Amino acid sequence: MKENIFQKVDIYISNLLAPEDKALTDVIKSLDDANIPQMSVSANHGKFLQILMICCNAKRVLELGTLGGYSTIWMARALPDNGKLITLEVNKSYADVARKNIENAGLTHKVEMKIGKAIDILANLISQNEEPFDFIIIDADKPPYLEYFEYAVKLSHQGTIIVCDNVVREGKILDIKSSDERLIGVQRLNESLKENKNVTATILQTVGVKEHDGMVIAVVNQN
Numbered sequence: 001m002k003e004n005i006f007q008k009v010d011i012y013i014s015n016l017l018a019p020e021d022k023a024l025t026d027v028i029k030s031l032d033d034a035n036i037p038q039m040s041v042s043a044n045h046g047k048f049l050q051i052l053m054i055c056c057n058a059k060r061v062l063e064l065g066t067l068g069g070y071s072t073i074w075m076a077r078a079l080p081d082n083g084k085l086i087t088l089e090v091n092k093s094y095a096d097v098a099r100k101n102i103e104n105a106g107l108t109h110k111v112e113m114k115i116g117k118a119i120d121i122l123a124n125l126i127s128q129n130e131e132p133f134d135f136i137i138i139d140a141d142k143p144p145y146l147e148y149f150e151y152a153v154k155l156s157h158q159g160t161i162i163v164c165d166n167v168v169r170e171g172k173i174l175d176i177k178s179s180d181e182r183l184i185g186v187q188r189l190n191e192s193l194k195e196n197k198n199v200t201a202t203i204l205q206t207v208g209v210k211e212h213d214g215m216v217i218a219v220v221n222q223n
């Protein structure tokens with residue numbers, strides 16, 4: 001594929017400021033080897049997540065959607081030694097691949113994987129009075145994005161940053177007549193943010209080595 005200008009510039013930025021080491025390139029290879037779709041965030045987005053974590057002094061991180069552990073590794077690396085990241089994955093074979101990748105990156109002590117439907121695990125975390133998280137990324141299935149976001153707010157404190165990936169979808173988000181459940185899920189979330197007094201939120205469009213997309217960035221307000 002001929003690289004367009006967004007891809008070329010993204011590669012320039014990543015080479016300069018977000019270079020991948022072997023543990024990260026091994027994740028990409030492990031996905032190909034296991035026939036798992038390449039749906040990880042880009043290197044530059046991994047670095048961006050680290051920067052957001054540093055901005056909110058994140059010691060406790062919650063991730064919805066582990067895949068092969070690529071974003072997990074970026075984020076766990078930005079945690080202090082006593083930090084903790086809980087990552088949720090519904091697909092057991094993906095989780096097995098991720099576990100090996102996280103171990104290969106030397107981060108097992110910081111990462112707890114929970115396998116199952118995110119919606120059930122989130123409900124459990126709340127019923128068990130889980131300590132609030134400082135940083136939450138929602139990057140799992142799209143139809144329940146609004147429900148995931150509502151759970152995320154319940155698992156937050158003032159100043160928690162919540163990121164929701166893939167909410168622009170090459171501009172398809174503008175198609176209000178679409179019957180695509182993923183699109184409808186993301187549209188429900190985006191629309192809800194207009195009235196949500198619990199957070200200050202915006203949506204940042206993204207271009208680069210991945211297709212044109214965008215992410216919600218929300219900060220939890222004082223109650």
Ligand SMILES: C[S@@+](CC[C@H](N)C(=O)[O-])C[C@H]1O[C@@H](n2cnc3c(N)ncnc32)[C@H](O)[C@@H]1O
Nearest residue numbers: 039040041065067070071089090117118140141
């Ligand atoms: C886009 S990928 C995550 C990419 C990963 N965050 C990264 O950047 O490396 C989405 C993941 O969410 C998982 N997923 C889908 N539905 C889920 C659900 N109901 N609960 C938990 N995980 C789910 C998929 O199996 C897939 O691994």
